[in-house]
Amino acid sequence: MATVLDSIIDGVCEDLAERMQAVTWSELQDQALAAAPALEVYNTLRARDFSIISEVKRSSPSKGFLADIAQPEVLAAAYQAGGAQMISVLTEKRRFGGSLADLDAVRAEVTIPVLRKDFMVDAYQVLEARAHGADVILLIVAALTDGQMSEMYAQAHELGMSVLVEVHDDRELERAIDLDAELIGVNARNLKTLDVDLATCVNLIPKIPTDCIAVAESGISSLQDIALLANASADVALIGEALVTGGAPTETVREWTLEGAKVRTTAHDRTPVGHHKDGV
Numbered sequence: 001m002a003t004v005l006d007s008i009i010d011g012v013c014e015d016l017a018e019r020m021q022a023v024t025w026s027e028l029q030d031q032a033l034a035a036a037p038a039l040e041v042y043n044t045l046r047a048r049d050f051s052i053i054s055e056v057k058r059s060s061p062s063k064g065f066l067a068d069i070a071q072p073e074v075l076a077a078a079y080q081a082g083g084a085q086m087i088s089v090l091t092e093k094r095r096f097g098g099s100l101a102d103l104d105a106v107r108a109e110v111t112i113p114v115l116r117k118d119f120m121v122d123a124y125q126v127l128e129a130r131a132h133g134a135d136v137i138l139l140i141v142a143a144l145t146d147g148q149m150s151e152m153y154a155q156a157h158e159l160g161m162s163v164l165v166e167v168h169d170d171r172e173l174e175r176a177i178d179l180d181a182e183l184i185g186v187n188a189r190n191l192k193t194l195d196v197d198l199a200t201c202v203n204l205i206p207k208i209p210t211d212c213i214a215v216a217e218s219g220i221s222s223l224q225d226i227a228l229l230a231n232a233s234a235d236v237a238l239i240g241e242a243l244v245t246g247g248a249p250t251e252t253v254r255e256w257t258l259e260g261a262k263v264r265t266t267a268h269d270r271t272p273v274g275h276h277k278d279g280v
Helices: 004-022 025-034 042-046 072-081 100-109 123-131 146-158 170-178 199-207 223-231 241-246 249-264
Strands: 051-056 086-090 114-117 136-140 162-167 183-187 213-217 236-239
Touching: 004 123, 025 123, 042 213, 051 072, 051 241, 051 249, 072 086, 072 100, 072 249, 086 100, 100 114, 123 136, 123 146, 136 146, 136 183, 146 162, 146 170, 162 170, 170 183, 170 199, 183 199, 199 213, 199 223, 223 236, 223 249, 236 241, 236 249, 241 249
Parallel strands: 051 086, 051 236, 086 114, 114 136, 136 162, 162 183, 183 213, 213 236
Antiparallel strands: none
16 A cells, blocks of 8 residues: 555656756766865764754645745745754655755855755755755655665765765664664654654654764654753754744744753763764
């Protein structure tokens, strides 16, 4: 039985095929090489007690329309003014109303790292992300084989980008650790059913190696949620819906960052599990 994730990926593949017809790999490679170098992410996030990745998100499969966002760059600038450490830009168009044009607009406006948030299934999309100025890509473990993940992870690093590897359960977390992921996101939303449960983050984040950046994703809508996740030793929260619908993006980012930092300075850190990285 097809899941919501399966349906989304089917659409992504159809749209990708059209773009691949319009722009050849060689042309895209030239664009990627001409782009400004990707911004460093790991050390930037590690230097802070708590960070927020703020998302440009017009709609979602679970909630439908969220916000018009005629000028994504204006919203992104408001996020940066509030202290956001990264901007996530959804570029999937069918379910999320995004585009690569949004990525272009945001990259031209802000000076902090930008994440291309999409359902990556092909190496072409990784090159595409770099060509449009992304500093980070998302790889969703549930949507990829180990071989696909390894290939795109290595490709992103060769292009100077960072990779946020998203997991939903213990097995997926094991796969992310085996990949030697630097940034591991735990998504509270089940992409097969769209149900949200922050307990997923609370249970999995403490299992993420201490030398990884632990990112909590989805369903974060209050100061109390931030405190809960920071207490579970999340280093970062990725927030979209609450910011695009709340009416005060700059103030909310600032307030929630301060709350997360306050809790993280008193919360216990994650327990080392033998995973080691030499840095970026």
